[in-house]
Amino acid sequence: MRLIFHGPPGVGKGTQAERISIVKKISHVSSGDLLRAAVDAKTEIGLKAREYIESGLLVPDELIVNIVSDTINSAECEKGFILDGFPRNLSQAKVLDDALENSGKILDRVFSFTAAEEVIIMRISGRRMCKGCGAHYHQVYSPTLKKNICDKCGSDLVQRKDDYPETIKVRLKVYREQTEELIDYYNQKNILVEVNCNGNKADIQQSILAELNSMLKRKSDAE
Ligand code: ADP
Numbered sequence: 001m002r003l004i005f006h007g008p009p010g011v012g013k014g015t016q017a018e019r020i021s022i023v024k025k026i027s028h029v030s031s032g033d034l035l036r037a038a039v040d041a042k043t044e045i046g047l048k049a050r051e052y053i054e055s056g057l058l059v060p061d062e063l064i065v066n067i068v069s070d071t072i073n074s075a076e077c078e079k080g081f082i083l084d085g086f087p088r089n090l091s092q093a094k095v096l097d098d099a100l101e102n103s104g105k106i107l108d109r110v111f112s113f114t115a116a117e118e119v120i121i122m123r124i125s126g127r128r129m130c131k132g133c134g135a136h137y138h139q140v141y142s143p144t145l146k147k148n149i150c151d152k153c154g155s156d157l158v159q160r161k162d163d164y165p166e167t168i169k170v171r172l173k174v175y176r177e178q179t180e181e182l183i184d185y186y187n188q189k190n191i192l193v194e195v196n197c198n199g200n201k202a203d204i205q206q207s208i209l210a211e212l213n214s215m216l217k218r219k220s221d222a223e
Contacts, residue, residue: 001024001026001079001080001108001212001216002072002080002081002083002100002105002106002107002108003020003026003080003081003082003083003107003108003109003110003111003212004082004083004086004087004107004109004110004111004186005017005082005083005084005111005113006110006111006112006113006179006182006183006186007112007113007114007115007195007197008113008114008115008120008171008172008175008176008179008180009120009124009168009171009172009175010120010121010123010124010127010168011113011114011115011120011123011197012113012115012123012197012201012204013084013085013111013113013197014030014032014084014085015136015201016111016113016195016201016204016205016208017030017082017084019201019205020082020205020208020209020212021081021082023209024080024212025079026077026079026080026081026082027071027076027077027079027080027081027082028081028082028084029068029071029072029077029081029082029083029084029086030084030085031064031067031068031083031084031085031086031088032053032084032085034064034067034068034071035049035053035059035063035064035067036053038067039053045063045067048060048063049063049064053161053162054161054162054167055162055167055170056162056167056168056169056170056171056174057170057174058088058089058174058178061089061091061092061095064086064092065092065095068083068086068096069095069096069099072099072100073099073103083096087182088178088179088182089178089179089182090181090182090185093182093185093186107189107191108191108215109191109192109193109211109212109215110182110186110191110192110193111193111194111195111208111211112183112186112192112193112194112195113195113197114194114195114196114197115196115197115198116198117172119197119198120172121165121168122140123138123141124163124168125163125165125168126138126139126140126141127159127160127163128148128157128158128159129157129158129159129160130150130152130153130155130156130157130158131155131156131157131158132150132153132154132155132156133150133152133153133155135150135151135152135153137150137157144157193211195207195208
């Protein structure tokens with residue numbers, strides 16, 4: 001099963017990708033996480049990517065397409081994957097098409113997540129991350145027991161620099177200008193499924209799983 005979770009920053013696609021990947025036993029490939037790991041490890045790519053990420057802009061394609069292609073061709077993605085945050089523009093979508101075609105694989109579905117802009121801003125601005133173990137929290141929806149201290153490892157929580165309010169606005173603009181058009185691209189390929197993310201996490205997860213299960217059933221009926 002090969003899936004893309006597409007949508008604006010903060011819509012909740014990362015949370016759903018994590019949950020669905022566990023249930024379906026496939027890999028969760030987050031381009032943002034891959035880039036942040038490169039930044040933390042101070043690799044050549046990380047050093048180049050850092051400024052773009054912190055200012056809310058897309059990193060140049062050449063910094064991300066190879067890492068993602070290598071990851072989806074690796075053994076850990078053999079059983080399938082959810083791509084979260086990639087592709088982010090048409091040229092990345094075409095690189096992905098070529099990479100899949102070259103290895104004889106197809107994309108099963110693209111889930112397009114949408115939510116009202118005020119919901120998105122609320123979700124992003126309350127987001128916090130543990131600087132020790134990387135666990136995710138939200139000041140309103142999933143707070144820690146002790147303010148700003150990770151429940152799991154006791155380290156301090158931090159806010160991603162690109163989650164500051166001024167940068168959120170840049171990221172939403174970049175999404176509208178460069179990423180949103182992929183909805184049409186995948187709609188034309190007849191693999192797009194829209195997911196309304198204004199509701200709660202459990203209901204959203206159920207609607208994605210229902211779609212995947214009916215897709216799998218249709219596949220096995222056809223065989
Ligand atoms: P979000 O979806 O909440 O914006 P991500 O973790 O997916 O967060 O991405 C964080 C940042 O990493 C982006 O703002 C961008 O700078 C960079 N990034 C992630 N994926 C890509 C990509 N496919 N192409 C270019 N830049 C990317």
